[in-house]
Amino acid sequence: MKKNNRIAWLFSIIVFFLNSSIHAQNDKGLPQLGKNSLKEVIAAMTLEEKAQLVVGNGFSIPGMSQARAPEKVAGAAGSTFAIPRLGIPSIVVSDGPAGVRIEPIRNKDSSKTYYATAFPVSTLLASTWNTSLVKDVGVAFGSEVHEYGIDILLAPALNIHRNPLGGRNFEYYSEDPVVSGKITSAMVNGIESNGVGTSVKHFAANNQETNRNTVNTIVSERALREIYLKGFEIAIKEAQPWTVMSSYNKLNGTYTSEEKALLTTVLRDEWGFKGFVMTDWFGGKDPIEQMKAGNDLLMPGTQQQTERIISAVNHDSLDVKVLDQNVERILNVVLQSPSFKKYKYSDKPNLKKNAEVSRSAAEEGMVLLKNNNNTLPLKNQKKIALFGNTSYDIIAGGTGSGDVNKAYTISLLEGLRNAGYTVEPDLQKTYTDYISEQKRLHPKKSFFQEFMNPTPPPAEFVPESALVTAKAVDADVAIFTIGRNAGEGRDRKVENDFNLSDSEKQLIKTIADAFHAKNKKVVVVLNIGGVVETASWRDYVDAILLTWQPGLEAGNAIASIVSGKVNPSGKLATTFPMRYEDVPSAKNFPGKEFAEQATAGPFGRQVPAEVIYEEGIYVGYRYYNTFNVKPAYEFGYGMSYTTFDYSNLKLSSNSFNRDITASVTVKNTGRVAGKEAVQLYISAPGKKLDKPSEELKDFAKTRLLKPGESQTVTFTITAKDLASYDTNRDSWVVEDGSYTVKVGASSRNIKQKASLNVSKEIVVEKEHKVLSPQIQINEMKPQPKAF
């Protein structure tokens, strides 16, 4: 470089640095987020600004309340305050697990719409057992978050299906924490690959909707660690989401949002979480305790909370250093946000492409429960007698914040027609007239009114038996769809919900009698968000296809399975019991109320209550298998149009010192291409600690295997996988002894076994003595094994 050039170069560098430091301090010499260090920005904030940042912007409910600052994205669930003088933008958060939840029409102007893709509900996604597919869904989902100007999606949600009546089970994945955790990680990674954040929720032990704002969940440390925290632990360690949402409930006596042991000791110190924690909407009671616990952001945020925080700092009941830490954690996330980066969102996500993603996910998560004599796919039967309200008015997803404002939903009627079937026209007319009349009589109310008092779905229409008999002559086959819907705010009921109603059962019988008399088949489609009873009626029908609530392409996706265009490969991530009474938590759900202590809450009367998890770790298949209670359809179960053979299970070592691998070969032995969800379970010796007879430790989905084609899948087994939580030692411990590695097609259909020896006890991790229940829990235990 010549001397003059070098001087010019040096000069330009000096000018650059001078410029940037001038920019770093704005005209008034103030530090700016992103240009100055967070410490400098926080030091420049007034107490009022800090208290504003940790309390959200409020909540707009038409006619009831108004957000404190204008909403950037109509219908989003909330936002934070901007502090423009320090370069801090507002960030926007929006629900929810099945699609971006925002207002589709703004200011009554329908010339521009803001619809979002309704993806299949979470329970369906878990039933795919396919983490790479779930990641693809996340990528598509996150693109809508990004293009609609949202910074953080309030999802995924991964509470455990403790009981089939849980009103939000459709928003959650599974009864098993490994499935929940791994599917969550895939979803978080997919969504966040767009440069937007997620809020993994509801942390933790939030497994019911009855008394959800006040219920005290009483659970042992072991069940907490192994079942209710485990999925979160996996997701935090594998995917490091931007944020976590604490739950509404109390956990062993303290609101989760006020529990430092949960939000700091476990989440941050033990698991290494780096983001911020927000409350659920109006969750918890005491903003000062929430700040101290490490619940950094209070949502949706009220003026009183801001004032209480200011006053607590002024009166020395809240150390400003604690507040500074809450602020710092929020600002760290704000720094990564599209709003901070001034992303110019289009308001035009690729809805067409995402609908395809939604459809293929739906096709892969449907579970074929029964298929006598290859009833499905329907190859030669082209004329369908279509029964059931939800055949014509399908349920794409659940209600409440898990609902999505989608542009359309393909009904089963449309889906079958699109696939080339014809549907009996007079039956169609009878049903559609009935449904229109019911909708006219009971129109949908506003979101808030529906939330408080949902309009019940139209009662199942029961066609006259003469019509059914006539259709058995005209049509080639009958399909009867049974629908169920639920959502936040209330749990489901046993009668007429978990159990089919008398008219539904009667109709199954009438259809089956009429069609079987003509040698024609009957297929039941279950369009449900949560588990229903099947044992009392399944023998009447030839095939049962569980479609869950499959998102906006519902009818097309179902038709793909019905026609055989797609071979079903979904399997249950939650057990279908024979009867409700068989459910291990049936006696303890939803707990008991203390009506005399009821107080007024933001959404009406709040009743303190408690629920004791007496089933301990024996949740779902852990209970059914260990206590020999036969379910109707077990965890991990699902049929295919082809068959698979499992062979050659090999462990990298038969004695365990550190991680080992297990590989198994899966071969398609049938006549059509298919995918198989392969599951790895472990049976532990259970000497000092009682153990479930088997526990899922890993799973994999094969690629689409052609007839005759094989694939070898490999799993890794770590010491933590073999360990149980020993409460006396506050540690994850692997007992010495003989373990069995079981690879199977379901939790009760084990295909290959190998034994694994642990010669000496391993203490894998020592945790903190926290979150202990205040009372002795009379936990369920299997008979001790003889050694």
Ligand code: BGC
């Ligand atoms: C729900 C959350 C949701 C929030 C914001 C609450 O009622 O429990 O899951 O994210 O509302 O809509």
